[in-house]
Amino acid sequence: MHIAITREVSPAIGRCELTHLDRRPIDVTLAQAQHRQYEECLTALGCRVERLPAEPDLPDSVFVEDTAIVLDELAVITRPGAASRRPETASVARALASYRPLHHIQAPGTLDGGDVLRLGHTLFVGQSGRSNAVGIDQLRALLRPWGYRVEAVPVTGCLHLKSAVAQVAPNTLLINRDWVPDDLWADWDLIDVDPAEPFAANALLVGDGVIYPAAYPATRERLRERGIRVRPVDVSELIKAAGGVTCCSLILAARP
Ligand code: CIR
Numbered sequence: 001m002h003i004a005i006t007r008e009v010s011p012a013i014g015r016c017e018l019t020h021l022d023r024r025p026i027d028v029t030l031a032q033a034q035h036r037q038y039e040e041c042l043t044a045l046g047c048r049v050e051r052l053p054a055e056p057d058l059p060d061s062v063f064v065e066d067t068a069i070v071l072d073e074l075a076v077i078t079r080p081g082a083a084s085r086r087p088e089t090a091s092v093a094r095a096l097a098s099y100r101p102l103h104h105i106q107a108p109g110t111l112d113g114g115d116v117l118r119l120g121h122t123l124f125v126g127q128s129g130r131s132n133a134v135g136i137d138q139l140r141a142l143l144r145p146w147g148y149r150v151e152a153v154p155v156t157g158c159l160h161l162k163s164a165v166a167q168v169a170p171n172t173l174l175i176n177r178d179w180v181p182d183d184l185w186a187d188w189d190l191i192d193v194d195p196a197e198p199f200a201a202n203a204l205l206v207g208d209g210v211i212y213p214a215a216y217p218a219t220r221e222r223l224r225e226r227g228i229r230v231r232p233v234d235v236s237e238l239i240k241a242a243g244g245v246t247c248c249s250l251i252l253a254a255r256p
Contacts, residue, residue, distance in 0.1 A: 002206065004047035005095055005250040007064050008054035009035050009238075015059040016241040017082045019129060019159055024240050031237035035062060038211065038248055041231050045209040047251065052091055060085050062238070063247040066112040066130075066160075067092040069123070069139070070252045073146050075100040076139060081110040081130030092250070099252060103142050109135030114160030114247050119167060122149045124184065126161025155180055158199075162246050166203045168210050168228050174219070176201045191226055194218035202244030203230065204251075211245045 009032045014025065039049045055061040060082070067089045069076040075096045077089050093102055105111045115126035116139075123143065125136045133152070140150035155161050157179045164179035172189045175182065176198055182190070193200040193216070200216035203223075212220060212230035223230060235245065 001254040002047045003099065003252050003254050004039075004042045004049045004206075005052065005064055005092065005252070006035070006039055006042070006049055006248060007052040007062050008032065009062045010054050010059050011056055012059040013062065013241055017060055017084060018242060020157070021240070021242055026237050026240050028237075034233070034235050034237055035248065038233050038235060038245065041211045041233050042206065042249060044231070045206040045211070047206060047249075048254070050095065052095060055088065055091070058085070058088050060241065061088045063114075063241075063243050064088075064092055064250050065247040066114050068096055068250055069111075069113055069116050069118075070096065070100060070250055071118070071143070071146070071148070072253055072255070073100075074142075075102050075252075076111075076142055077102055077104045078111040078113055079105040079107060079109055079135065080112050081128075081132070096250070099255070105135050105138050108132075109138045111135035111139060112160055113250070114162050115155070117161055117165060117167070119188075121147055122151060124151050124153050124161060126155035126164075126180075127152045128155040128158075128160055130160065151184070153180060153184060159242055162202055163199065163244065164201055166201055166246060167205050168203050168223060169205070172226070172228065174201045174203055174223070189226075191222055191228075194222060199239070199244070202246055204245040204249070206251060213239065213245060215239060
């Protein structure tokens with residue numbers, strides 16, 4: 001059993017941060033409906049969804065993943081790289097306080113949860129436009145007592161590490177090698193995104209299910225050929241805001 005913390009799409013999402021994409025109009029009502037379907041997928045995969053209310057003044061606040069790193073033992077509240085996103089953390093911290101002891105990334109450190117790929121007791125952390133070396137060092141120091149290793153990974157050409165690589169099965173990663181080094185994953189089976197779908201690496205593994213954007217059929221076929229079936233979800237409006245399927249939830253194991 002998992003708990004999935006989500007947040008209703010902000011009516012201001014059209015004013016979201018955009019780093020690598022051109023701005024296109026976002027249909028807020030459609031974005032909200034797509035987000036509900038995403039939450040239904042989470043429920044179908046065994047999550048209890050805890051939805052936070054919309055934040056009308058925080059355009060990117062649906063992307064709760066960036067605000068915290070949640071492990072079994074503790075949660076680390078981030079300090080997002082985009083200043084406009086820093087006020088998002090307070091309400092997420094209040095929600096997580098019921099479940100985990102909280103620690104915080106401090107200035108001048110920055111860290112976005114989208115840069116953190118946890119594989120067992122190793123956390124690969126993208127050194128990106130959003131997460132800096134100070135933030136990564138703070139995370140390493142916070143997690144060392146718990147037996148977690150933190151490895152910095154250079155990320156170029158995309159927003160976050162998990163724009164470029166995500167776990168899709170116990171031993172398998174989906175990757176865009178143009179944006180992230182490929183020599184770090186020697187113990188893993190790799191599936192490359194289809195070259196026509198550079199944004200297709202972001203997939204959300206929950207238990208033994210994978211939530212995956214409907215926008216990437218060629219890469220989905222590559223997954224199917226390797227025996228990985230996904231739950232497709234249409235998140236076209238969130239993709240316009242540079243969102244993917246990992247970024248719309250914080251998944252935590254419910255403790256007995
Ligand atoms: C941003 O640029 O911060 C948002 N518009 C998109 C954040 C997406 N987050 C994620 O993939 N973890």
